[in-house]
Amino acid sequence: TYTATVSHNGRNANTTYYYKVRAKNLDSVWTGYNTEVSTLTGANMPGAITFVPVAAPAGTTSIRVTWADGGNPSNVVYELEASTGTNGGYGTVYSGITRDYTNAGLSPNTTHYYRVKVQGTSIYNTEKSTHTLAARPINTLFSGVYASSITISWQDNGNAADTVYQIAKSAWSDNPGDAIDIASYGSIVYTGTALTYTDPGLISNTTNHY
Secondary structure (H helix, E strand, C coil), rough: CCCCCCCCCCCCCEEEECCCCCCCCCCEEEECCCCCEEEEEECCCCCCEECCCCCCCCCCCCCCEECCCCCCCCCCCCCEEECEEECCCEEEEEECCCCCEEHHHHHHHHEEEEEEECCCCCCCCEEEEECCCCCCCCCEEEEEEECCEEEEECCCCCCCCCCCCCEEECCCCCCCCCCCCHHEEEEEEEECCEEEECCCCCCCCCCECC
């Protein structure tokens, strides 16, 4: 018995190929083909992850993840895994052929790690992380008003403990909402993670806006 081996190179990733074999004698007479067999080439590692910005308020609780196909065909099934800690505690959040998924139901201003593999394999692309947007603070109130100071407090609205807050102060009620130009409102008097701040050195019987 003679066994012949042939390498068929340059094939596409994760693609099924079918083969059958025949032989000929020294008079160049061919036999019929043997029974057809098939096999599947291995899948490539998925390409790099890209995060697509999600505007507030949806972006406070969701992250949109896309990734490149890595040279795999369009019918490949991918598995997207997520974790809140690097290289650990991963769980599958999506399985399918579409390379675009929005991971919803997350907490505001929290870190999330992602990686992708082709279903049925164990080769992941490079892990990548991002953060949800911070939620707008709520229930601002004055917990202490004195002749020369005012204590302001607010609630985190679900933000993580290390969220950084800023207080803008003005002598008039301009109320620019989300204006980026703080100079049009007043000045930043506090930046930090605490949920309370005492503004000192005020002039008595004056109105201050925060």
